[in-house]
Amino acid sequence: MDLQYTPEQNQLRESVERFVREEYDFTRRRKLAASDLGHDENCWRSYAEFGWLAVPFSEGDGGIGGDATDTGIVMEGVGRGLLLEPYLANVVLAGGVLAALGSTGQKAEWLQPMMTGQRKLALAHAEPESRYELAHCETTAQRAGAGWRIDGRKSFVQGGGVADFYVVIARTSGQRDDAQGLTALVVDANARGLEVKPYATHDGTRAADLVFDGVQIDDARRLGEAGAAFPALERVIDQAIAAIASEAVGAMGALVDMTLEYLKTRQQFGRPIGTNQALQHRMVDMYIALDEARSMALYGALMLGEADPAARRKALSATKIEIDRTARRVGQEAVQLHGAMGVTEELAVGHYFKRLSMIGVTFGDMSWHLQRHALA
Numbered sequence: 001m002d003l004q005y006t007p008e009q010n011q012l013r014e015s016v017e018r019f020v021r022e023e024y025d026f027t028r029r030r031k032l033a034a035s036d037l038g039h040d041e042n043c044w045r046s047y048a049e050f051g052w053l054a055v056p057f058s059e060g061d062g063g064i065g066g067d068a069t070d071t072g073i074v075m076e077g078v079g080r081g082l083l084l085e086p087y088l089a090n091v092v093l094a095g096g097v098l099a100a101l102g103s104t105g106q107k108a109e110w111l112q113p114m115m116t117g118q119r120k121l122a123l124a125h126a127e128p129e130s131r132y133e134l135a136h137c138e139t140t141a142q143r144a145g146a147g148w149r150i151d152g153r154k155s156f157v158q159g160g161g162v163a164d165f166y167v168v169i170a171r172t173s174g175q176r177d178d179a180q181g182l183t184a185l186v187v188d189a190n191a192r193g194l195e196v197k198p199y200a201t202h203d204g205t206r207a208a209d210l211v212f213d214g215v216q217i218d219d220a221r222r223l224g225e226a227g228a229a230f231p232a233l234e235r236v237i238d239q240a241i242a243a244i245a246s247e248a249v250g251a252m253g254a255l256v257d258m259t260l261e262y263l264k265t266r267q268q269f270g271r272p273i274g275t276n277q278a279l280q281h282r283m284v285d286m287y288i289a290l291d292e293a294r295s296m297a298l299y300g301a302l303m304l305g306e307a308d309p310a311a312r313r314k315a316l317s318a319t320k321i322e323i324d325r326t327a328r329r330v331g332q333e334a335v336q337l338h339g340a341m342g343v344t345e346e347l348a349v350g351h352y353f354k355r356l357s358m359i360g361v362t363f364g365d366m367s368w369h370l371q372r373h374a375l376a
Helices: 007-023 026-034 041-050 068-081 087-101 104-115 230-265 277-303 309-343 348-360 366-375
Strands: 121-124 140-144 147-158 165-171 182-188 194-200 206-218
Touching: 007 041, 007 068, 026 348, 068 087, 068 230, 068 277, 087 104, 087 121, 087 147, 087 165, 087 182, 087 230, 121 147, 147 165, 147 182, 165 206, 182 206, 182 230, 230 277, 230 309, 230 348, 277 309, 309 348, 309 366
Parallel strands: 121 165
Antiparallel strands: 140 147, 140 165, 147 206, 165 182, 194 206
16 A cells, blocks of 8 residues: 655645745734634635645545545644635535535535535534434434424534534434434524624634524435435544544644754853753653544545445544644643643643543544554
């Protein structure tokens, strides 16, 4: 198996790295995080112009026809630059469900405008009591004439505060923990009866909670067969795990570079602290952890093509376990080697550590994935 990037993938990687290096420094990122919107619309349009928003979608759907490795290249850049624009929410999550379940007309109406930067999407699947269980769903969609009436609550909708449309997972039959009976529906952000509660998260990104109170939609907004959305949802969340694994690799890579530079330049007793052998050993451990994480992120991306859902789940859980372990190691070492200023708002190190910490509890923490891996 050839694991080298193709020329096209190298071009994609170079374009992402150049953008992060030239257009998205830490000072700008801090200003954007504190703004009302929480990201830069000009950057979002640039992502569309670069083709990043169309990377994983087939050419028939209007995309570029890339694979999980291509998405991982973009996500690694997202992690290295701590980009705030809702790439994961649009391209991987909501876009992934639309690509899997939507008809040609539905993709033209919602997916393709997202690829061109004209519309934003968000996936609303988690609920206050669901924790990491995808099948747990108390939000209901009941038949109402020729359409559906949606009632319930959704929590931690990534990118939900700026979305134009939501891909909502609702229960149309069965009990609250049944995998069968889940349906994907598209809801306008301005729909009557929908309350959107946006907020900033610990790492500077944005999310929202949604409350549905008798929201009425047409049946034309149903994606795929009623009650059969769970397999597509499960696959999309596995794709998201692979994506944030690559994002974590990018963030860890930035922390390793920052820490090495600090050890070279920080003077103590008339010499750089990096000459201390104990600190050199810790730096080597950070490099080893980064390489381990990069290998597991690539493994997770490759295993997304596995036809057996159980084997795919096991592989993605293994990826998430290793990413969480190495992210904690690299993040903690970077903070400690920088001393007290490692956790200040003025230094980028603490912001990377926060993002890695958030990744650790997104789509299942280590304990949850250890259990899923054991049962797969």
